Amino acid sequence: MRKKIVAGNWKMNLQLNEAKQLLQEIKVLEKNVSDVKLIINPPALYISLFRELLENSVIALGAQNCSEHVSGAYTGEIAAQMIKSCGATYVIVGHSERRTYYHETNAIIAEKINRALASDLSPIFCCGELLSEREENNHFNVVEQQLKEGLFHLNENEIKNVVIAYEPVWAIGTGVTATAEQAQEMHAFIRKVLKEFYNEAVAQNCSILYGGSCNASNAKELFANPDIDGGLIGGASLKAADFLVIAQSF
Numbered sequence: 001m002r003k004k005i006v007a008g009n010w011k012m013n014l015q016l017n018e019a020k021q022l023l024q025e026i027k028v029l030e031k032n033v034s035d036v037k038l039i040i041n042p043p044a045l046y047i048s049l050f051r052e053l054l055e056n057s058v059i060a061l062g063a064q065n066c067s068e069h070v071s072g073a074y075t076g077e078i079a080a081q082m083i084k085s086c087g088a089t090y091v092i093v094g095h096s097e098r099r100t101y102y103h104e105t106n107a108i109i110a111e112k113i114n115r116a117l118a119s120d121l122s123p124i125f126c127c128g129e130l131l132s133e134r135e136e137n138n139h140f141n142v143v144e145q146q147l148k149e150g151l152f153h154l155n156e157n158e159i160k161n162v163v164i165a166y167e168p169v170w171a172i173g174t175g176v177t178a179t180a181e182q183a184q185e186m187h188a189f190i191r192k193v194l195k196e197f198y199n200e201a202v203a204q205n206c207s208i209l210y211g212g213s214c215n216a217s218n219a220k221e222l223f224a225n226p227d228i229d230g231g232l233i234g235g236a237s238l239k240a241a242d243f244l245v246i247a248q249s250f
């Protein structure tokens with residue numbers, strides 16, 4: 001049975017004291033959540049300290065990005081193996097902000113996926129179309145291509161460790177959420193493509209999260225759908241109470 005997951009993507013927000021405070025609030029509330037895997041993706045600088053602060057907690061940690069290289073002279077980059085050594089178990093790969101602002105191609109993303117898996121990190125692989133691509137009715141093709149070029153070089157054993165997040169770019173940080181129907185339709189499509197490329201077991205066991213202005217008011221309606229296994233939450237993950245409501249929305 002696939003996992004229900006609610007992952008917070010804190011992006012480039014919160015100074016250390018604020019971040020510690022939010023972590024503390026989430027830790028207190030975590031007791032009210034059951035059967036849901038909670039993952040926090042803070043700025044990478046905080047992971048090591050957070051690992052210590054989360055002793056005895058089931059909350060998992062992830063980074064928001066990793067380098068496509070193993071190690072070496074790449075000033076400013078962070079290697080997957082470093083992330084792992086600081087106590088994270090997940091890493092977001094291919095977020096649309098990375099694709100857009102840092103020109104990450106599907107080929108680069110495929111390499112990042114490889115680095116993550118080689119370091120025993122579970123990638124949270126992001127895919128999703130631009131508004132113009134949806135308006136041209138090209139959204140299924142775009143997502144399928146992102147999956148094929150970024151992910152489907154993995155074998156059956158490897159893909160089992162991947163979480164997929166469908167994040168329509170037009171919904172991220174805009175307050176415009178995909179309707180539950182639009183999200184379910186794409187999630188079902190992703191599962192169908194997984195089945196065609198791999199098999200039924202891979203498709204059924206893969207957690208597919210929705211991301212893009214998912215919040216405390218709309219999470220329930222989204223998560224009620226059969227192919228939506230949780231959310232990758234940006235803005236609303238910065239408030240502990242909202243994050244908790246979302247985690248209780250199954």
Ligand code: PGA
Pocket residue numbers: 009167171172173174175211212213214232233234235236
């Ligand atoms: P948002 O961000 O919830 O603020 O739209 C989601 C994401 O970018 O992962």
